[in-house]
Amino acid sequence: MARELFCDHCERTLTSTAYRVISEDPGGVLLNMLVCHPCNQKARELGLETREITLDELQLKRG
């Protein structure tokens, strides 16, 4: 029933929680990736904005 989701960066299977990495500038969104926990930590080290998102939320949004 639930579709498997994968990290957009390392292709690891996402478990209960994923992270959306967002990078925007005045011209628009530069980056919008769904990543796993380790990739989220790397993104934060690089100074990117990340937002935690549950897979339930994602499944609902993707229908």
Ligand SMILES: [Zn+2]
């Ligand atoms: Zn990853």
